[in-house]
Amino acid sequence: MGWSMKIHEYQAKDLLAAEGAKIPAGIIANSPEEAVKAFDHLGGNPVVLKAQVHAGGRGKGRFKDSGKDFGGVKFITKREDIIPIAEVMFKFPLVTLQTGPEGQKVSKILVQSAADISREIYLGMVLDRSEGMPIMMACADGGVDIEEVAHKNPEKLLKMAVSPETGLLPYQARKLAFALGFTPEQVPQAEAIMMALSKVFLAQDASLAEINPLVVTPTGEVLALDAKITFDDNALFRHPHIEHLRDLSEENPSEVRAAKSGLSFVQMSGNIGCLVNGAGLAMSTMDIIKYHGGEPANFLDVGGGANKDQVTEAFRILLSDPNVKAVLVNIFGGIMKCDTIANAILAAYKEVGFHVPLVVRLEGTNVAEGKKILQESGLKIIAAEGLTDAAKKVVAAAK
C-alpha cells in the first residue's frame, strides 16, 4: 500500500526556491513573539501570517471554538495586531475543508511579506495515470478549488504532458505561459517557476506539487504565494533529506504507530475494526461489510508475513479506537499460514484483552490447524465461514 508524505508550505517553498522559483520573503515563527521579530526583520511592512498545517483551504478555514472570524492566512499591517492574532493561531486547532472537524494544531506560523495581487493562477503537477505520464496543469483562474474546475469546467484546465526523461522543456513552459495570458515580460518569470516545479516534482519523486496561487503583482512580478508538495513514500528511501522534512505531529497517530511496526493502517468513520492481510482483501472486506449494512472504522493490513508481535500491535491499534464496536479478522493464508495467525490471535487476545466481539474468518494454508487452535482455546471468538458469513456476523455484533 502506498501513501504520500506531506510537507509544510514553507518547506515546499524552500525546495522550489532552491530550483529558482521566486517566492515572497518569509520567516518561520514558533511563538507570537517570534512572529513580531519576523515582522520587524521583514522591514515592518505588511505581512501575512500563515498557519502551517498539512492541509489546504487554510485561508477559508476557522480556528475551532476561538469565536474569531479569521482563518489560517491573515493579512497584517499593524505590529500590535500580531500578538493577539498569533496567539489564537497557536492556541486553537485550525479547521478547514481538508482537516476534518477536529482541525489541526498549529505549531509554526510562516510570516511572509504581503504581495499586491493583480492575478491569481493555478499551477500543479501530478502523475496522470491515464496518460501514463506526469502532467503539468494550469488554470488562469487561480486561488480556486481545482478539483471543482476539473469537474465543472474541464476546458479551463490546461494540461501539458511532461517527459520524465527530460522534464518540462522550456518551449512547453512558454506555451503554457502564453496560454495563461502572461505578458511577454512576465513569460520568462512564469517559465522559471514552471521549470522549478517540474524539477522538484521529478527529482524528488513527488506525487503532487501545487502552486496555488501563482500571482502577478501590479508591477508585473510573478511569485509563488502558496506551495504544496506530497511525495511517493515508496521512493522516500532515495531522498533522506525529504524524509527528514516529515512532521509526524501532523499525521494520524495510529497510522504512524502502525507504520513503525511495518503495518499499514487506514482510519475511517464507522464502528467495525478490520484486520486483514493484503490490500485487495482489505478492499473486498470493506465492500462486503458495507453491503451487509455495516461501516468499517478502519482497516489494518498486516501484509504477507506478519509475526506475533505485529499482530499483537495490530490489535492494540485497532482497539485503541473508541468507535470500534466489533473486530473482523479476515485472513487468507498464503505465505502467512492460518495456524500462525491463529496462535498470534490467541497471544494478542490474552495480552490486549478484548472488550468487543471478535469475528474470525480464516481460509487457505493450514486452515484446519488454525481453526482447531481457535476452537480449543476456549476464548470467546465468533468463527465465520466465508466472507458473507463473516460480514453478517460482524455487522450484527457491532449493533
Ligand code: ADP
Ligand atoms: P490556502 O490555499 O491554504 O488557503 P494560501 O497560501 O493559498 O493558503 O492563501 C490563501 C489566499 O491568501 C491566497 O489565494 C492569496 O489570495 C492570499 N495570500 C496568501 N499568501 C499571501 C501573501 N504573501 N501576500 C498576499 N496575499 C496572500
Ligand code: MG
Ligand atoms: Mg493555496
